[in-house]
Amino acid sequence: MEMSNFLENGNIPREANNSRCNGMNLCTLAALALLILVVVPLLIACFLCLHSQSPEICWAHATLPSEDRDGYIIWKWNLTDCSSFIRNGSDQKLEILQSGMYFIYAQVTRIKTIKDYFTMTLYRDQNILLNQMTGTNSGEDTVSINFGRPYFLSKGEKLFCKVNNGLGHISTENQTYWGLYKM
Template identity: 40%
Template structure:
């Protein structure tokens, strides 16, 4: 015989259905009560999230800002300390027969303590190291002999030389460039093998210089 709680269920089908329904309802209510327990415990027992005071939030923000600015400050400091390589470049001034050796209009960048100009004629090395030297000359009159340009170290040591146009050519240019090791105190100049300086075109067509590498 089926029991629900402390009551016996009769053998009749009608009584069985009625009492069975009541039993199922009672079991459902009991199960619902058991299932609701964890939800109530969950809502009441989990601790709330800790709230940070305003000064802690501000401190975190400051630390993040500083960490973001450190690379920028480092890059600016590095650029300030290393502005660029020394570069000395000279254009030929308007020549005349009395200008021997040739005179140059110098432009020196980042060369303090590295290279200095000397009387518009020479460059003096102030710091030993590797340099790249270069030169170009351009003539606008016919040459009586082969045309050549040379960079030299005082008093008379050739550093590099190039030969260009043959005699009879009205116009022509020659140029060269090469790396070289120079020592502190070296005094450099540029010359051509033509005594008529007015055959050369001044300005940006005739120049020489160097930069530190």
């Protein structure tokens, strides 16, 4: 009769209920411990491996151009992590120390109307034209020209920049710059 009360009321004896609960708790704790023992060290190892292999990113950026007596442009250079890739020479030329792909970019902003077109020319070595940007001579006071693209540069090559008609019509603040980074 006592057995029928258990079945009619849908009750499960306490001993059976506790043993199933204890088994579930034990399985959950074992799975959690296994997860902690396997996954956490794996994540730490991956993080350490990726962190130790992070590449050095070289970025060279020139701003605030000024002219010397001979009309050459003197740039204020900011070289970030470039000691093994690029060297800034005393002649205002960037020397490539490691061959590879480099992304070169430039912008020139004209702030005065002039009769001629204004041009910024980027050279490799002495007289090899790498890129030339030409802006309009329209009646607008402020006009910008810019470019950016990847180039393969070889060790020992030197880069430099020229602007026609000097810097008298060019913004020498943060709107005129050029630079590159190693890809």
